[in-house]
Amino acid sequence: MKLANSRVLLTGASGGIGKEVAFELAARGAEVLLSGRRATALDNIASSIVHLGGKARVLTCDLTEPSAAENLIARATEDGLRLDAVVNCAGVSHFGLFENMSRPQLDAIWQTNVTAPMQLASAALRPFKAQRSGLIVNVGSIFGSIGFPCFTAYSASKFALRGFSEALRRELAGSGVGVLYVAPRYTRTPINEGATSRMAEAVSMKQDEPQTVARIIVDAMQAQRRERYLGWPERFFVKLNAVFPRLVDKGLREQGERMRPFALSQTLN
Numbered sequence: 001m002k003l004a005n006s007r008v009l010l011t012g013a014s015g016g017i018g019k020e021v022a023f024e025l026a027a028r029g030a031e032v033l034l035s036g037r038r039a040t041a042l043d044n045i046a047s048s049i050v051h052l053g054g055k056a057r058v059l060t061c062d063l064t065e066p067s068a069a070e071n072l073i074a075r076a077t078e079d080g081l082r083l084d085a086v087v088n089c090a091g092v093s094h095f096g097l098f099e100n101m102s103r104p105q106l107d108a109i110w111q112t113n114v115t116a117p118m119q120l121a122s123a124a125l126r127p128f129k130a131q132r133s134g135l136i137v138n139v140g141s142i143f144g145s146i147g148f149p150c151f152t153a154y155s156a157s158k159f160a161l162r163g164f165s166e167a168l169r170r171e172l173a174g175s176g177v178g179v180l181y182v183a184p185r186y187t188r189t190p191i192n193e194g195a196t197s198r199m200a201e202a203v204s205m206k207q208d209e210p211q212t213v214a215r216i217i218v219d220a221m222q223a224q225r226r227e228r229y230l231g232w233p234e235r236f237f238v239k240l241n242a243v244f245p246r247l248v249d250k251g252l253r254e255q256g257e258r259m260r261p262f263a264l265s266q267t268l269n
């Protein structure tokens, strides 16, 4: 897509990856509608973008509220303003044993990572189909292709988001509206603070900086890609898991054992 003079709604804009996506989009000429729950963080990002000569506006919202997505698209398109893309970057994770997860933790993961992106896409499709253009970007995860121990509910949510992206892309073929699914690997952001980052160091997980991930997401938008999986060897393991899952079972059994003490410490805290 052409980013210069476009308007892009970005959820998770106050987060580690989202903030960098916001700067990257603004630097390439897009007006960015920054969404998240923390108004002060969003205001500071908007001020920095404007200071750098870009355009940004803050639309706070809690995506776990039932009508949040509808309202967000309505505010993004009020006064007949055109919307060119929605980037679903908001997300929550959970590292720990699945058996210890509470119902509220499960609900927060599902609502934020799956239901909200689907509701936002649904609401955005009305203007997008009318203008015969638009892009829905879903930020998934490598764990959305490889079921990962101790991230069980999070993995399930990203599998769902990937399936949604693929099906919707096929449903919209020929409509002028595109769907891009991007799957980062472990990235240094607040989502991984605490036991997750200690575990990642201990098992030597490859890590990306959020600026790198943001650049790749925005490049993929501009290049009109359908999917983008980040990192080597993660991309290879995604393919291996699809064809020979038992080989991945074996590798992840050992890694799962090394992760378990960190997952347990998370539960006890």
Ligand SMILES: NC(=O)c1ccc[n+]([C@@H]2O[C@H](COP(=O)([O-])OP(=O)(O)OC[C@H]3O[C@@H](n4cnc5c(N)ncnc54)[C@H](OP(=O)(O)O)[C@@H]3O)[C@@H](O)[C@H]2O)c1
Pocket: 011, 012, 013, 014, 015, 016, 017, 018, 035, 036, 037, 038, 039, 041, 061, 062, 063, 064, 088, 089, 090, 091, 092, 093, 112, 139, 140, 141, 142, 183, 184, 185, 186, 187, 188, 189, 190, 191, 192
């Ligand atoms: N970091 C990684 O290792 C990694 C790897 C693969 C994929 N990802 C994916 O990348 C995306 C961004 O993650 P990140 O690493 O940047 O995490 P982060 O720093 O924790 O940011 C999460 C963002 O989601 C927003 N959010 C969470 N719950 C929300 C809610 N109920 N309503 C509205 N906004 C909400 C947060 O906004 P407020 O706090 O202002 O509400 C924040 O802006 C997520 O979808 C994540 O699953 C991350």
